[in-house]
Amino acid sequence: MSTLEVQNLGVSIADKEIVKGLTLTVGSGEVHAIMGPNGTGKSTLAKAIAGHPDYTITQGDVLLDGHSILEMEPDERARAGVFLAFQYPSEIPGVSIANFLRAALQARMAEGEEIDASAYYKRLYQKMDMLSIDRKFTARSVNEGFSGGEKKRCEILQMAMLEPKFALMDETDSGLDIDALRIVSDGVNQLKGPGVGILMITHYQRLLNHIVPDVVHVMYDGRIVKSGDKSLALELEAKGYDWVKKELVNA
Amino acid sequence: MSDLTETDTLDTAAANPVEGIDQSSGNFSYDVKYAFDAGTGISERVVDYISAVKKEAPWLREFRMNALKTFLAKPLPTHWATRDLENIDFDRIRYYLSQGQKPKRTWDEVPADIKRTFERLGIPEQERKFLAGVEAQFDSEAAYSNIKEAVSKQGVIFVNSTEGLREHPEIFRKWFGKVIPTGDNKFSALNSAAFSGGSFIYVPPGVKVSHPLQAYFRINAENFGQFERTLIICDEGAEVTYMEGCTAPKFSTSTLHSAVVELVALRGAKIQYITVQNWASNVFNLVTKRGLAHEEAEIKWIDCNIGSRLTMKYPGVVLKGRKARGEVISIALANDGQHQDTGAKMIHAADETTSTIVAKSISVGQGRSTYRGVVHIPRHLKGCKNNTECDALLINTNSRTDTYPAITVRGDRHAVQHEASVSKVSAEQIFYLQQRGLTEGQAMSLSVNGFINDLARQFPMEYSVELKRLIDLEMEGSVG
Numbered sequence: 001m002s003t004l005e006v007q008n009l010g011v012s013i014a015d016k017e018i019v020k021g022l023t024l025t026v027g028s029g030e031v032h033a034i035m036g037p038n039g040t041g042k043s044t045l046a047k048a049i050a051g052h053p054d055y056t057i058t059q060g061d062v063l064l065d066g067h068s069i070l071e072m073e074p075d076e077r078a079r080a081g082v083f084l085a086f087q088y089p090s091e092i093p094g095v096s097i098a099n100f101l102r103a104a105l106q107a108r109m110a111e112g113e114e115i116d117a118s119a120y121y122k123r124l125y126q127k128m129d130m131l132s133i134d135r136k137f138t139a140r141s142v143n144e145g146f147s148g149g150e151k152k153r154c155e156i157l158q159m160a161m162l163e164p165k166f167a168l169m170d171e172t173d174s175g176l177d178i179d180a181l182r183i184v185s186d187g188v189n190q191l192k193g194p195g196v197g198i199l200m201i202t203h204y205q206r207l208l209n210h211i212v213p214d215v216v217h218v219m220y221d222g223r224i225v226k227s228g229d230k231s232l233a234l235e236l237e238a239k240g241y242d243w244v245k246k247e248l249v250n251a
Numbered sequence: 252m253s254d255l256t257e258t259d260t261l262d263t264a265a266a267n268p269v270e271g272i273d274q275s276s277g278n279f280s281y282d283v284k285y286a287f288d289a290g291t292g293i294s295e296r297v298v299d300y301i302s303a304v305k306k307e308a309p310w311l312r313e314f315r316m317n318a319l320k321t322f323l324a325k326p327l328p329t330h331w332a333t334r335d336l337e338n339i340d341f342d343r344i345r346y347y348l349s350q351g352q353k354p355k356r357t358w359d360e361v362p363a364d365i366k367r368t369f370e371r372l373g374i375p376e377q378e379r380k381f382l383a384g385v386e387a388q389f390d391s392e393a394a395y396s397n398i399k400e401a402v403s404k405q406g407v408i409f410v411n412s413t414e415g416l417r418e419h420p421e422i423f424r425k426w427f428g429k430v431i432p433t434g435d436n437k438f439s440a441l442n443s444a445a446f447s448g449g450s451f452i453y454v455p456p457g458v459k460v461s462h463p464l465q466a467y468f469r470i471n472a473e474n475f476g477q478f479e480r481t482l483i484i485c486d487e488g489a490e491v492t493y494m495e496g497c498t499a500p501k502f503s504t505s506t507l508h509s510a511v512v513e514l515v516a517l518r519g520a521k522i523q524y525i526t527v528q529n530w531a532s533n534v535f536n537l538v539t540k541r542g543l544a545h546e547e548a549e550i551k552w553i554d555c556n557i558g559s560r561l562t563m564k565y566p567g568v569v570l571k572g573r574k575a576r577g578e579v580i581s582i583a584l585a586n587d588g589q590h591q592d593t594g595a596k597m598i599h600a601a602d603e604t605t606s607t608i609v610a611k612s613i614s615v616g617q618g619r620s621t622y623r624g625v626v627h628i629p630r631h632l633k634g635c636k637n638n639t640e641c642d643a644l645l646i647n648t649n650s651r652t653d654t655y656p657a658i659t660v661r662g663d664r665h666a667v668q669h670e671a672s673v674s675k676v677s678a679e680q681i682f683y684l685q686q687r688g689l690t691e692g693q694a695m696s697l698s699v700n701g702f703i704n705d706l707a708r709q710f711p712m713e714y715s716v717e718l719k720r721l722i723d724l725e726m727e728g729s730v731g
Contacts, residue, residue, distance in 0.1 A: 050686055074685040090683040094701030103697055104687040
């Protein structure tokens with residue numbers, strides 16, 4: 001059982017405070033959703049946890065299994081088990097998906113150890129079959145010329161191969177039509193399980209029809225202002241974010 | 252004989268993950284006693300010494316003396332090239348150092364102090380694995396030269412320049428200095444005066460050499476100038492692939508490497524010439540390379556420049572016969588403190604000739620890369636084609652890249668295409684790769700390897716692996 005604890009976290013970019021004292025804990029096997037209006041700091045939270053160099057931590061801590069990860073480089077955090085599914089994944093021209101994932105797995109091995117190529121491809125094809133991804137995909141350059149749906153599926157494939165302890169999914173539903181949304185959600189549902197904790201960041205409730213969360217947090221102005229079970233997402237959908245704002249003003 | 256010098260990095264502690272890696276595989280040197288030493292500076296006396304040591308024919312001594320005059324008379328080309336050339340101190344350079352003029356035919360005969368250098372560079376091992384012949388030059392002369400018996404039985408000649416001119420003048424004298432005349436530029440003149448070593452290859456008509464011939468050029472001494480001279484003649488319908496590798500230890504003073512390489516592909520012949528240059532970052536690498544392609548012949552240069560302080564090199568093909576083809580594939584990586592000034596020259600001199608140039612450069616840190624290209628198609632020809640593509644990759648904002656393509660096409664019966672692009676490895680891209688667990692160095696290395704991937708795939712397997720390994724080392728080392 002692993003935990004990812006965000007404690008009273010403050011994050012700023014270019015001296016502008018975006019996340020203002022946010023606290024939440026995700027355990028293995030749990031699915032948490034963070035919802036909130038645009039510009040409220042959801043993506044900033046995910047990138048700060050992953051160690052993006054543009055963000056400055058102003059207060060608080062992020063603990064993985066009780067140990068702070070804030071002093072770690074982004075790649076060290078990744079190897080420790082933190083995975084970020086990007087909203088806008090980068091293109092890596094000339095690097096095939098197969099070589100990219102191989103390099104990522106190789107980076108996790110002890111010095112002098114080499115990946116067993118045939119076992120690697122066997123596993124890669126097995127995961128691709130599971131996610132209904134055409135095997136020809138492996139020869140394409142990472143994200144280059146991919147459709148929105150292909151990019152998101154590629155992120156899920158990477159998550160499947162790297163088997164993180166915690167996956168931060170940043171607006172995984174954005175830019176997807178209904179069919180692509182279903183394929184990506186099915187993939188995440190396949191990967192869900194006791195070994196991984198998932199933190200989904202989304203603007204819309206529709207993703208949560210496909211991936212049912214255990215906990216829903218509502219984020220507003222850099223903080224979590226409300227938490228509840230999946231019914232909170234439906235309530236939010238029905239009443240809109242203005243409802244949260246009004247409650248805040250009244251409180 | 253002394254042990255490893257302090258430039259050796261093999262036994263460094265592994266506290267820093269990068270520290271354990273031998274950052275530059277060629278950066279080591281062993282003390283060697285030289286039996287022949289021409290002293291410092293270039294003069295008639297030094298040229299005489301070199302010619303005498305080699306027991307050369309009078310015409311060759313005369314050739315050298317005329318070249319020396321040309322060298323002294325020619326100014327440095329700083330009106331278009333970098334002024335860094337002015338930092339070469341020709342009077343401090345040592346122009347000839349060797350233990351002897353006759354290369355050994357077996358590794359067992361090679362003196363131990365020289366042999367261990369080549370063993371450490373993996374040359375004997377490569378020879379056993381995949382080469383048809385090897386020449387290993389140590390400072391001025393080849394210490395080892397051998398060709399597989401099956402290949403020499405086909406009539407293939409693979410010797411050093413001294414032996415080639417002495418034993419086979421009827422073959423080599425005809426083309427020697429004809430593709431690149433002495434006065435082509437100041438450095439070709441210097442080479443013509445002081446040349447020593449290099450390969451002379453002749454492939455008889457119709458013979459296709461199945462495995463590559465390789466030369467390895469090693470600079471071992473400080474303040475040294477290496478001036479090898481290579482001439483490859485591929486007779487009608489013959490084919491050969493030649494590969495060269497180069498390394499030197501890093502000294503605090505500068506070293507000069509100034510080769511002249513001439514290729515002659517007779518009717519229907521094919522020559523492929525592959526270079527992986529990994530000179531230390533104090534080496535001025537000023538090389539003139541040109542091929543002459545006769546009717547339906549093909550010359551392809553694959554030129555990879557990773558090391559050196561300044562490289563100026565523009566492999567060219569003179570397309571002399573109808574339907575001749577020329578190709579240059581150039582990969583240059585300029586790291587901090589390096590300037591890679593590379594490119595290609597395609598001189599169309601017959602109808603229906605085709606040329607292709609693909610140049611990819613990578614600039615890292617303060618590194619600077621320059622592409623210079625000349626394509627010349629005159630009015631009286633018809634049906635000529637050229638395709639030029641130059642792509643530059645910048646890693647971080649301080650690096651610099653320039654492109655100077657000079658394409659002169661006269662007449663209206665030709666097809667010419669030119670494309671250029673500049674791209675950057677963005678911070679987002681590095682973060683993305685790091686988020687998947689790659690270190691910053693590994694992330695840059697993977698990006699660079701992706702950028703050149705389509706070109707590297709055209710190399711023989713062993714060389715593309717070597718190139719990837721060199722890029723990995725450069726990128727690991729460039730992380731601040």
